[in-house]
Amino acid sequence: MISQEQGTSTLIGGAAGPGAALVGIDIGGTKIAALLVDGDGAVLGRGSVGAPAALGGAAMADAAATLAMSLAAEAGVSLAAAGVGAAGVIDHETGTIRAASATFVGWTGFALGHELESRLGVPVRVENDVNAFLLGEAAAEGRTDRDVLGVMLGTGVGGAVLIDGELHHGPHGAAGEIGHTPGYSDLVCTCGQIGHLETLASGTSIALRYQESTGAPVRDAREVADRARRGDTEAIAAFDAAGRALALACATAATILDLPCAIVGGGVTAAWDLLEPAIARTLATDSPVSGIPLRIIPAVLGSDAVALGAIETARRALVPAGAR
Numbered sequence: 412m413i414s415q416e417q418g419t420s421t422l423i424g425g426a427a428g429p430g431a432a433l434v435g436i437d438i439g440g441t442k443i444a445a446l447l448v449d450g451d452g453a454v455l456g457r458g459s460v461g462a463p464a465a466l467g468g469a470a471m472a473d474a475a476a477t478l479a480m481s482l483a484a485e486a487g488v489s490l491a492a493a494g495v496g497a498a499g500v501i502d503h504e505t506g507t508i509r510a511a512s513a514t515f516v517g518w519t520g521f522a523l524g525h526e527l528e529s530r531l532g533v534p535v536r537v538e539n540d541v542n543a544f545l546l547g548e549a550a551a552e553g554r555t556d557r558d559v560l561g562v563m564l565g566t567g568v569g570g571a572v573l574i575d576g577e578l579h580h581g582p583h584g585a586a587g588e589i590g591h592t593p594g595y596s597d598l599v600c601t602c603g604q605i606g607h608l609e610t611l612a613s614g615t616s617i618a619l620r621y622q623e624s625t626g627a628p629v630r631d632a633r634e635v636a637d638r639a640r641r642g643d644t645e646a647i648a649a650f651d652a653a654g655r656a657l658a659l660a661c662a663t664a665a666t667i668l669d670l671p672c673a674i675v676g677g678g679v680t681a682a683w684d685l686l687e688p689a690i691a692r693t694l695a696t697d698s699p700v701s702g703i704p705l706r707i708i709p710a711v712l713g714s715d716a717v718a719l720g721a722i723e724t725a726r727r728a729l730v731p732a733g734a735r
């Protein structure tokens with residue numbers, strides 16, 4: 412166990428001095444993954460464990476803390492701070508979960524930040540996982556945009572907004588939830604409302620739309636992608652509909668907030684080759700009239716993005732904005 416004194420003295424010495432490390436923890440409904448980096452960002456270790464989401468918040472915090480401490484012990488370093496990207500609506504100031512899906516038992520109201528601080532003995536920052544994803548991707552090598560929309564196409568559709576290099580949370584911590592904006596179809600969304608972006612653009616929806624149009628059962632969007640690449644016109648149409656809806660949503664957000672870049676991640680982007688034609692066609696006809704040169708690009712960090720973004724939130728909490 413790392414003492415509070417060690418953590419504090421490291422902070423006084425800098426963001427992460429020699430031998431001190433930052434850990435980023437990606438807490439999902441089925442898996443908890445963690446990435447350990449040194450003060451220069453070099454990866455010292457990584458690991459994952461199953462997420463005990465049905466056992467409640469304390470069990471999740473125990474699993475996350477044990478994983479983080481075991482990575483630090485294996486690498487022979489002490490932790491300076493931890494960042495977390497977690498599912499649900501998060502109060503990023505306190506690290507408390509405000510709302511979450513039913514998959515997570517006892518998650519709503521759970522003081523995840525405080526619970527992890529008491530287990531790890533270091534400062535902990537908690538962000539929504541899509542916010543963390545965007546922060547990680549926007550900080551990836553070669554990226555320079557400071558005003559970016561993030562869209563996550565997974566089993567659902569999540570979103571996040573970066574303005575002048577900082578995450579925009581909104582008064583309820585729910586800014587950027589582009590997946591549940593209306594007007595894209597007449598289909599019922601997972602939230603119960605009609606026509607949301609998610610009804611066309613999530614992996615679940617791509618598989619459902621293909622099944623509805625063909626009557627052919629498919630496992631998932633990956634199987635639809637395989638069929639599209641073999642020339643199945645209904646499979647191509649499902650990805651076209653997803654790409655067009657995605658691009659329209661990005662163009663709307665870009666127009667409102669002057670965002671020149673949208674970074675798209677999540678499992679569906681493995682089929683970027685199938686989304687891209689409709690994205691390009693849509694941007695050719697529906698680009699922001701304000702002249703914003705909107706680029707819609709795929710994520711590059713893969714499954715590390717949330718953990719890397721979580722590390723970035725922890726790093727930013729240690730280093731004042733003026734010193735970054």
Ligand SMILES: [Zn+2]
Binds near residue numbers: 592600601602
């Ligand atoms: Zn919805």
